[in-house]
Amino acid sequence: MAKALIGFVGGPTSDQLRETARMHRRIADLEAEVLRLKIENDGLLAAVREHIEPVTAGDLLEPAAH
Template structure:
């Protein structure tokens, strides 16, 4: 019983620490990717709005 308790309170398992660090790095990578994609989406949305305005300005008036 003493060995089990000593092993349990002896400190974190190195494999778990390694896995935790790997997962934290993956989260940072995914957050960076999300930020990049949001910026790209914002730029594309702005360009689409600009293109739509240009198309509206280029229309010929309807015959009256």
């Protein structure tokens, strides 16, 4: 039945193998980009945390001074 779904009785064609290889490379490139962006985001968050005063729930309940 699997052969009928694929539409032929042999293995994958050379075009299919090339397309599969291309897709694997693209996936690897995208995974690397996601990792790079996560690392960059973590660095940006760390930099922001160094410059922002922590806010507690109590701070939010106090009336603002004018």
